[in-house]
Amino acid sequence: MTHLCTLIADRTTRILTPATREKAAQVLERAVEIRELSDHVAYDLTFTPKDGEDSKQLAETVRHALDPLPIDVAILPEAGRRKALFLADMDSTMIEQECVDEMADELGIKDHIAAITERAMRGEIDFEPALRERVGLLEGLSEAVLDRIFVERITFTPGGKELLATMKTHGTTSVLVSGGFTHFTQKVAGTLGFDANHANQLLVEDGKLTGSVTEPIQGREAKAAHLEAYAKDRGVDLFATMAIGDGANDLGMIELAGLGVAFRAKPAVQAEADVGINHADLTAALYLQGYKDCEIDWAD
DSSP states (O other): OOEEEEEEEOTTTOOOOHHHHHHHHHHHSOOOEEEEEETTTEEEEEEOOOTTOOHHHHHHHHHHHHTTSOEEEEEEESTTOSOSEEEEOIIIIIBSSOHHHHHHHTTTOHHHHHHHHHHHHTTSSOHHHHHHHHHHHTTTOBTHHHHHHHHHHOOBOTTHHHHHHHHHHTTOEEEEEEEEEHHHHHHHHHHHTOSEEEEEOEEEETTEEEEEEOSSOOOHHHHHHHHHHHHHHHTOOGGGEEEEESSGGGHHHHHHSSEEEEESOOHHHHHHSSEEESSSOTTHHHHTTTOOGGGSOOOO
């Protein structure tokens, strides 16, 4: 068998019952073995696609057959599952917020800035000018507020700590690449254990934001360039890389990576990524690589 159909559900639901797994196998028609990755949470179904069969379309067929159960379905080659280089977006991926929106809330303009953020993440407007516009509206915000925002407002996406710890244990290089700001990426990277981080630098004068960032802005092209650079530096083939994100500015690295994952992402990203994760937490990125529960470094 050359491919795997991986079924992943939120671990609190325990909805991947034997009957559900068998239903998915019936849709594939060629599944010969069901392998458990996590009891009632994640399973691999082995099979060989027909000549010319589209993997994403087949995954969608399986997913629809399991409706209305909230189960993520991925169809990927079995060979080369585990990745040696991992790049991740920060906002709405490794953390559950958009930092720029939380900063705007301090000035009473969150709704206005969040609307711009949403349009940029959906790919309706270009990321770079949208970032400049939003940062411009933050002019005068005290830099000291940023630490409080991180402590009081920022929460980590479930499964992120396990994802980073497990990949580190198995020798993967992990890099946080964000269209957000270094003030936050440095803290998130340090907490989760990323090997490096890249983001935009807010300009500050007399302890207050000037309304500008250093150029060039870390957007779609920069994220793809970071993936290429780290892969080249570490001698890693692009097939052995994984990138995960939710917004249109993540598409460059998601399309370039050997495994591009759309995590609770905008429609434009879902359409282009190899896999969409909409129901499970970030440990799904481990199951996609074939890790079993016994191999995962679980957080305390």
